Amino acid sequence: MFDVGFGAELTTKSYVEYIKKRNPKLMISQPCPALVTWIELYHPELLPFLSVADSPMAHTISMIKNFFPQYAGCKVVAISPCYAKRHEFDENGLGDMVVTMRSISEYLEQNRISLKSYKALPYDNPLAERGVLYSTPGGLLRTAERFVPGIGKKTRKIEGYPLVYEYLGKR
Numbered sequence: 312m313f314d315v316g317f318g319a320e321l322t323t324k325s326y327v328e329y330i331k332k333r334n335p336k337l338m339i340s341q342p343c344p345a346l347v348t349w350i351e352l353y354h355p356e357l358l359p360f361l362s363v364a365d366s367p368m369a370h371t372i373s374m375i376k377n378f379f380p381q382y383a384g385c386k387v388v389a390i391s392p393c394y395a396k397r398h399e400f401d402e403n404g405l406g407d408m409v410v411t412m413r414s415i416s417e418y419l420e421q422n423r424i425s426l427k428s429y430k431a432l433p434y435d436n437p438l439a440e441r442g443v444l445y446s447t448p449g450g451l452l453r454t455a456e457r458f459v460p461g462i463g464k465k466t467r468k469i470e471g472y473p474l475v476y477e478y479l480g481k482r
Contacts, residue, residue, distance in 0.1 A: 312432065315389075316439030318371030319454060323442065325364035327458040335360075339479075340451055342366040344399035346475060354479060365403070367445055368396060372405040374436065390415065 319342075326340060339360045341347050350357045365373065372387050386407040389396055393411070400406035419426065441457050444450035448470060455462045469478045 312434055313371050313375060313436045314434040314439055314443075315367045315371045316443035316445065317434075317436050318367035318369070318374065319442030319445035319451075320439050320457075321370035321374065322364050322367045323451065323454045323458060325370070326362055327455065329363060330459075338362050340364075342368075342445070342451070343393070343395070344402075345393065345395040348395065348398060349476065350479070357479060366399060367442070369399065369403055369405050371436070376405075379435070 322342060326338070329335070330338065337360045339350075339357065339362060341350075341361045344366070347361065350361065364370075368389055368391070372389075375382055375387065387405070388408045388410060389400070389406050390410050390412060392413070394409070396406070396409045400409065418424075441450075441454040444453050449468055451470075452463050452466060452468050455466070469475050
């Protein structure tokens, strides 16, 4: 099992490297495949501003494939709250299957399985530092502060449904 929080660290590092190398006028981070699809369909004029970095999950899968040869023949199953991850995998060809957290929860409940009866195990990858914050409001920005102290002073944080769609729809 791998923690996508470490992939978030890699994604943020990619964002920072891109900003330092290209100095873009504007960059929209895009770890959300639903948002990317929305931009593709409804606001293609924003496509040039999407970050070129992979999502945390894609970075994690690439890390597994490149640095963990013992899993070379294994299928990659991602556990995500988001159904749209399937679309991302179809686009990048990295993951094999997406199982939603809701599906797992329903399965456990229907089969009366308690996770408390299982021993906790560590992740197979290095522990993430601030990348574990990615899924919380402002998590990406707090992770970026690790690489670029003070970046929050020149970055706009707009996230969550429906705010991000309303904001980008006005541009």
